[in-house]
Amino acid sequence: MIKRTAAISGILLLCGQAMPSFAAEASRNYKSLCVSCHGKDAKGVPAMTKVFKVAPSEMDLTSEEVQAKADADLAKAIHDGKGKMPAFKNKLSDKQIAELVKFVKTPGAAQKP
Ligand code: HEC
Structure with missing residues (x-):
């Protein structure tokens, strides 16, 4: 039963049907603290890469x-x-940082409002 529940939530996650529970807070933190440099799409703000002189x-x-x-x-x-x-x-x-790491590693998470 536990295995089945895990499998189902895994499938839901893969399908992007259910945003993981960390997402709401991490998403808020991302928007308030990270977007200015990393952008809404997490691909990096081109103007900032120039200001910082780092590779995009x-x-x-x-x-x-x-x-x-x-x-x-x-x-x-x-x-x-x-x-x-x-x-x-x-x-x-540390917990909020761990959640931001998960957020960053979830494909498309930053793009979702
Ligand atoms: C003032 C601009 C700025 C802000 C704000 C900012 N970053 Fe960054 N971030 C950078 C720059 C510049 C780099 C590239 C650092 C390097 O490799 O020298 C970077 C790199 C990273 C990396 C890659 C680190 C690695 O080891 O390659 C992660 C992950 C990251 N940022 C996450 C975040 C998160 C999450 C936030 C918000 C809490 C955030 N950043 C806010 C400028 C910023």
Whole structure:
């Protein structure tokens, strides 16, 4: 029974029918804290990549490079900052950061309002 429930929620997630429960808060945090640099589509705001002089792919959270990184590495970048990326440890709890990592790793999550 437990297996079946897990399988069903897995299918629902894959189909994008049910947004994972983390999404609402993570989505709000993303919009208020991250959109200015990473954009509504998470592909990075082109003007910001120029201001920071970084390769557009580095600010594109949907890029293969970023998606291939371990959750712990992405959480660390958000927590401590990285290069031109500011640290968020004073603004977000570890749990909120973990949820933002899941959010960033959910295809299309940032695009959904
Ligand atoms: C002031 C602009 C700015 C804001 C705001 C910002 N970022 Fe970034 N972010 C960057 C830049 C610049 C990089 C590229 C850093 C590098 O690789 O040098 C980056 C990189 C990243 C990476 C990839 C890290 C890696 O290891 O490749 C993640 C994940 C990320 N940001 C998530 C977020 C999240 C989540 C938020 C909101 C809580 C956020 N960023 C807010 C500028 C920003």
